[in-house]
Amino acid sequence: MAENNPFPGENNTGHVWDDNLRELANPPPRWWMLGFWASILFVITYTILYPSWPVGQQATPGLLGWTQIQEYEQGVAQVDAKRGPFEEQISQMTAEEIIADPGLLQYTLASAKVLFGDYCSACHGSGGQGNPGYPVLADDDWLYGGSITKLKETITNGRKGAMTAHANILSAEEIDALSNWVVEMHDGSEGSAAGWELYRAKGCNACHGEKANGVLAELPGGEVVTVGAANLTDSIWRFEPGGFESARHTIMYGVNQPGIPETRDAVMPAFGSVAKVDDVEVRKLDDQDIKKLAIYVHQLGGGG
Known part of the structure; x- marks a missing residue:
C-alpha cells in the first residue's frame, strides 16, 4: 500500500x-x-x-506518614477546640439561661440544627413542619406541653399516647355525631350543645379535658397536666388530612391500640434511653444534646 x-x-x-x-x-x-x-x-x-x-x-505508608484518619482526627480536634468554651458554658447553664444569652443561644441553635437533622427530621421534617402522620413542631400546638421541661421530658423518655377504639363501644350514629362535632370545633365553632353533651356523656373529657383543649389541669407555674390528647378547639389536626372522615377513623379505631390494624400509629422513641452494645451501656443522646434539642424545638415552635 x-x-x-x-x-x-x-x-x-x-x-x-x-x-x-x-x-x-x-x-x-x-x-x-x-x-x-x-x-x-x-x-x-x-x-x-x-x-x-x-x-x-x-x-505503603509513604515518606510523609500522612493518613486520612490522621487528617480527620486533626480536623475534629480543631472543631472541638472552637466548640469547647461554648459547650462548657452550656453544660453549666440551664436552658432558660441559655435562651437569655443571645450569643450562646445562636451557637446552641446552630449546633442543635445538626442534631435535629440527624435524629428528628425523618419524622418531623427538616423545618419542623411535620411529615405525614407526625406532629408539626413549628406551631404552638403541644400535645404534652411546650415548656423546656416538657420538651426535655419528651425527648428523653419518648411518647406513646393512646386512645381507645370506639367502633364497638359507640353506635354508628354516635360516632358520626362526635365526628361532626369535632369538625365544628376545629372550624372555630363553639360546638353544639348536643355535641358537648355527647362528648361528656361518653367520657371524652377524661382525656381531652373539660374544655376539649387537651388540658386536664393547669398548674401555677404555667405547666399543664395532659395525657397527650389532641386539642379539639383549634384548627390543627393531629392526623392529616383532617375533616370528618379523619376524625371518624380516629374515633373508631383509636390510637396505638394493639390488635387493631386500622389504629393510628403514634410513637416517639426515647432518645435518652440506655441500651447495651457489646456489654457497654450507650445512649442515643446525652443530657447536653437533649438540652440543645429542647431549646431548638422550643424556639422553633415559640415555646408554650
Whole structure:
C-alpha cells in the first residue's frame, strides 16, 4: 500500500481510505509530551510521599506518614477546640439561661440544627413542619406541653399516647355525631350543645379535658397536666388530612391500640434511653444534646 501512496512526500503511514482519508505519522506537540512526562513524574513522586501501593492488608505508608484518619482526627480536634468554651458554658447553664444569652443561644441553635437533622427530621421534617402522620413542631400546638421541661421530658423518655377504639363501644350514629362535632370545633365553632353533651356523656373529657383543649389541669407555674390528647378547639389536626372522615377513623379505631390494624400509629422513641452494645451501656443522646434539642424545638415552635 505504501508503494501506491497517492500522497507522496506527506508524512503518512500509507493507510488511505475513501481516496483521501489517511493516517498521519506526525509527532505530538512538544507541550503535550512535556505534560505527559510531567504526569508520570507526578505519579512516581506521589506514590513515594503518600500511601499508595497495596502490600498485604495495608498500603505503603509513604515518606510523609500522612493518613486520612490522621487528617480527620486533626480536623475534629480543631472543631472541638472552637466548640469547647461554648459547650462548657452550656453544660453549666440551664436552658432558660441559655435562651437569655443571645450569643450562646445562636451557637446552641446552630449546633442543635445538626442534631435535629440527624435524629428528628425523618419524622418531623427538616423545618419542623411535620411529615405525614407526625406532629408539626413549628406551631404552638403541644400535645404534652411546650415548656423546656416538657420538651426535655419528651425527648428523653419518648411518647406513646393512646386512645381507645370506639367502633364497638359507640353506635354508628354516635360516632358520626362526635365526628361532626369535632369538625365544628376545629372550624372555630363553639360546638353544639348536643355535641358537648355527647362528648361528656361518653367520657371524652377524661382525656381531652373539660374544655376539649387537651388540658386536664393547669398548674401555677404555667405547666399543664395532659395525657397527650389532641386539642379539639383549634384548627390543627393531629392526623392529616383532617375533616370528618379523619376524625371518624380516629374515633373508631383509636390510637396505638394493639390488635387493631386500622389504629393510628403514634410513637416517639426515647432518645435518652440506655441500651447495651457489646456489654457497654450507650445512649442515643446525652443530657447536653437533649438540652440543645429542647431549646431548638422550643424556639422553633415559640415555646408554650
